Amino acid sequence: MDALSFIIHRAKSYNRGRKLVEKLRGIIPRQMFEIPIQSVIGNKVIARETVSAMRKDVLSKCYGGDISRKRKLLEKQKVGKKRMKQVGNVEVPQDAFMAVLKIDD
Amino acid sequence: MHFKIKQERVCTRMPSLYIHVPFCIQKCDYCAFYSHSLVDSPEDLISVYLEGLEVEMTKRQKDAPQGVSSLFIGGGTPTALKAVELERLMKMIHRCFPMNEGAEKTVEGNPGTLTDEKLTILRRYGINRFSLGVQAFDDSLLSAVGRIHTARQAREAIGRLRSAGFDNLNLDLMFGLPGQDMILWQATLEEALSYSPEHLSLYGLMLEEDTPLYERCAQVTNNQTENALQLDLLPDDDLQADMHEWAVERLKQEGYRQYETSNFARPGYDCRHNLGYWRGADYLGLGPGAVSCLNKVRWKNVEDVRVYENCLQSGQSPIDEAGEEVLTLRERMAERMILGLRLEEGVDFILFRNDFGEDLRDIYRDVLEHYKDKDVFVADNDYLRLNPKYSFIANSILRDFV
Numbered sequence: 001m002d003a004l005s006f007i008i009h010r011a012k013s014y015n016r017g018r019k020l021v022e023k024l025r026g027i028i029p030r031q032m033f034e035i036p037i038q039s040v041i042g043n044k045v046i047a048r049e050t051v052s053a054m055r056k057d058v059l060s061k062c063y064g065g066d067i068s069r070k071r072k073l074l075e076k077q078k079v080g081k082k083r084m085k086q087v088g089n090v091e092v093p094q095d096a097f098m099a100v101l102k103i104d105d
Numbered sequence: 106m107h108f109k110i111k112q113e114r115v116c117t118r119m120p121s122l123y124i125h126v127p128f129c130i131q132k133c134d135y136c137a138f139y140s141h142s143l144v145d146s147p148e149d150l151i152s153v154y155l156e157g158l159e160v161e162m163t164k165r166q167k168d169a170p171q172g173v174s175s176l177f178i179g180g181g182t183p184t185a186l187k188a189v190e191l192e193r194l195m196k197m198i199h200r201c202f203p204m205n206e207g208a209e210k211t212v213e214g215n216p217g218t219l220t221d222e223k224l225t226i227l228r229r230y231g232i233n234r235f236s237l238g239v240q241a242f243d244d245s246l247l248s249a250v251g252r253i254h255t256a257r258q259a260r261e262a263i264g265r266l267r268s269a270g271f272d273n274l275n276l277d278l279m280f281g282l283p284g285q286d287m288i289l290w291q292a293t294l295e296e297a298l299s300y301s302p303e304h305l306s307l308y309g310l311m312l313e314e315d316t317p318l319y320e321r322c323a324q325v326t327n328n329q330t331e332n333a334l335q336l337d338l339l340p341d342d343d344l345q346a347d348m349h350e351w352a353v354e355r356l357k358q359e360g361y362r363q364y365e366t367s368n369f370a371r372p373g374y375d376c377r378h379n380l381g382y383w384r385g386a387d388y389l390g391l392g393p394g395a396v397s398c399l400n401k402v403r404w405k406n407v408e409d410v411r412v413y414e415n416c417l418q419s420g421q422s423p424i425d426e427a428g429e430e431v432l433t434l435r436e437r438m439a440e441r442m443i444l445g446l447r448l449e450e451g452v453d454f455i456l457f458r459n460d461f462g463e464d465l466r467d468i469y470r471d472v473l474e475h476y477k478d479k480d481v482f483v484a485d486n487d488y489l490r491l492n493p494k495y496s497f498i499a500n501s502i503l504r505d506f507v
Contacts, residue, residue: 032479032501055346057500060308060367062444064123064382065138065396068403068430071440071507078504 018047023099030054035090121381122173122202125392126180134251137313139394139408140181150410151190157414161391162201168389173202175378176210184214188222195230209377216262217254224269234273235266242296249283263300275304280348281340282310290348303374307352308367309345349497366447366496383444404429442506451490472505
């Protein structure tokens with residue numbers, strides 16, 4: 001992903017790559033499918049983490065008195081999701097891009 | 106096995122009838138529904154409620170000139186009313202909304218509040234379905250969420266209901282309770298199955314804002330992110346998903362069909378009243394806090410017993426204006442999709458076109474295209490269904506329809 005690319009000395013690449021994938025794993029929310037996160041130099045994967053697939057995202061109850069409220073909740077959540085950047089099939093929050101800049105913090 | 110069930114046409118001439126009884130002995134820690142704890146309420150509050158309800162019922166008869174299709178008395182805890190109060194309630198319903206003997210008529214109730222006298226009254230007035238709030242057969246799990254009954258009382262209530270002649274019984278169960286692991290969940294469901302209920306509703310615990318359980322979790326985690334509320338206090342999402350998955354398979358083995366995300370029934374025992382909601386039928390809700398939806402308008406009564414009664418006695422509307430909405434075409438279509446895809450039967454293409462004037466495959470072309478190669482939807486000539494394996498993450502997909 002170009003937006004999360006950076007130039008770094010080879011000696012520091014592994015540590016930085018590992019830190020970044022670990023940080024992104026904590027920032028990128030779980031989604032419908034498993035998301036592999038890899039640090040790559042050229043074609044070589046130097047670090048990898050996985051965001052496991054979401055298991056629960058459901059309304060337990062939706063009866064006559066709930067319908068409007070639940071519809072509006074889904075509408076609000078949809079607006080929230082639109083703020084995320086879509087990279088392929090993955091929704092990436094803005095925090096992820098800040099993470100690249102702050103990785104030494 | 107593939108089930109093909111004919112959907113009933115939405116009929117606005119016979120809405121379903123919901124009566125809200127906003128009283129509990131004591132509210133549970135997780136409950137966000139509108140109700141009063143009787144332990145803290147003035148003695149006359151139920152009487153005030155019934156006075157107001159009688160006026161509302163009389164006024165609202167005109168909204169169902171051909172009668173109502175089903176009855177559901179919910180709450181709160183309807184069976185928290187005394188026998189004489191329950192009889193008064195049943196008499197006014199019977200007078201204002203007489204129903205066919207075959208129509209489904211449900212009352213909700215909790216263990217510890219049932220007496221033979223109350224059940225006899227309900228049976229006398231034609232109640233033919235009972236929904237019992239069991240939640241768990243474990244006293245420590247029950248007390249962890251503020252339930253005031255015991256497992257013994259739940260068992261006793263089931264016996265009492267069967268003795269009273271209720272042969273259409275639903276048990277409400279909850280998973281994801283504080284301190285509940287898979288073993289405890291399995292024990293609850295296995296015991297529930299031993300009573301051969303005709304219907305089971307299984308609900309994953311949800312933390313609703315402004316409830317004591319939510320506040321307790323927030324204090325412990327110092328108001329961190331929403332996910333943090335669940336850390337170390339509640340079974341996490343993966344465990345809840347495992348609980349749900351296991352239950353779906355177990356109930357299938359026992360002959361229950363998951364006809365809605367949280368609802369399971371033996372053949373012929375789907376809850377017709379609730380199916381009305383999910384298929385987009387009109388409904389009339391009476392009582393403080395009750396919601397109605399007639400002719401594309403949805404409204405809610407005020408959530409205050411005395412204000413509700415005062416309004417009615419003085420000839421004013423008890424509707425909470427903030428809760429009134431005229432549903433747009435887009436909103437009605439969205440609701441049809443988000444509710445219909447929770448059903449095993451799915452959304453009927455022809456009914457959708459008849460009701461909204463357009464083919465849902467045109468309206469939601471982009472959404473269907475997006476999920477085309479992901480095995481999310483199952484469609485034949487008649488219905489669009491959600492692949493059952495996604496039912497526990499359905500919101501991720503349903504959001505695309507609003």
